[in-house]
Amino acid sequence: MKEIIKIENLSKFFELHNLGKYIKACQNISFTLHEGEFIGITGKSGSGKSTILKCIYRTYLPKGGCIWYRSKLYGVINLAKASDRQIIHLRKKEIGYVSQFLNVMPRTTAREIVQKAVLDIGYDIDYAKEEAENMLSHFELDQELWDTYPNTFSGGEKLRLNIASAMVKKPRLLLLDEPTASLDNESKKLVKVLLEKLKAKGTSMIGIFHDLEFMEGVCDREFNMKTGNFTV
């Protein structure tokens, strides 16, 4: 199996100048994710799990090590050193990130948000419309809400929309940072079905889950922050 992500000695620290603080968030992390594989990261709170995902997505600037990613756009590229423009393109076309926090766009309806995600990857509007409707129905978002602005949605509805717009892209690489943290069991099941579908279509994933049972149900391997190795 081919590698899609190969992390070598990733380190991240934060230097908080005004507080005179130096925080080691993660150190010498190394692991490999194969194409189509789903890795879960486990470890106690504050052990650096989110930091790893944010370094891959480049919301955080890695301080040491390499994050090799086999991209469609640029071939094998070190995400730790890629340009901002390259990262923007990769986020649009290949790499998705979902957390429990939402990024709703102003004056954009739920339908438009999901459609835009599909248009960004380069599909035409007809396909985007169809996919958006499929995804919104899958997440059982009330049809009356499709053409309204999400700032009026309930927390659960916003979250489902957030996940829908990340998943509709069928990204090559999907990063999941406790996306199900505040979802009820019904919604969790819907997420699980989609994760399984994405996996079947070849999406590679790295995820952090509060709910260990949920994680074991979807992941192939677990990377343990404490040991710096996979759990066997």
Add this chain to the structure above:
Amino acid sequence: MYDKEQPILTIKNLRKQFGKGCTICRDLDDKNIQKNFCPVCQTVYACRDVSFELYPAEILGVVGESGSGKSTLMKCLYFDQDVTSGEAYIQGYKNGNANIFAETSQQKKYIRNHLFGMVYQNPYLGLRMNFSSVGNIAEKLIGAGSRNVGFMTGRAQELLGNVNIPIYRMKEAPKNFSGGMQQRVQIAKALSNNPPILLLDEVTTGLDLSVQANVLDLIKKIQRDLKISMLVVSHDLSVIRMLADRTIVMLNGKIIEQGLTDQILEDPQHPYTQQLVHSLL
């Protein structure tokens, strides 16, 4: 029409100083300058070797405290002020080979009328307050060579409609309008010649919060619909967070940091940026 992978606007070492400088401050060494000011000769270094690139269809945020040189940068680009030195190139203008700061005043007028749209913080700088809103836009269209009154009226009405100015108020002079409406008329005027680059200087500063949100929504929508490139200047990081894909941080006339907007907000590197972000939380 534009190559998306190449910058639409490239700025190299833009410098703007008010004053002649002296032997002490001329090397722009931070030791000899207090913030942006030479205590010996009183020269203000408003922009110090500012270099960056703006790409097609992106919103680039420029953030920094009051006095950091943001407006001066915008005014230099729009030729409201002459640069002290530096270069700027526009994709598609003379094959991207002509430094626009070195062009003739005739050419600069062309660039201003066709390639840039400008929205000032102070609507009095951008609008003729005694002209009607339609008249304000017609003026800009005339500047770009239009002569057909029917066309200009139609275009003005369309543009004003797009920024939600009710049709029955279009003949009114903007001096009677609220601050939010004035900014919307400025935006319509700036867009009238379909410029590829829009410069927005503190467009929402001083407006009520709900009005601010409206104007920000409008800007975002325009960017989505027209795929225009925007340089958005604000002292307010929350405005930048709403709008920008990438962000530049300025302090004392210099760029101290630039990056993806989410990275600037969540993992700022420079002490000043950290302080700025911290004050937002």
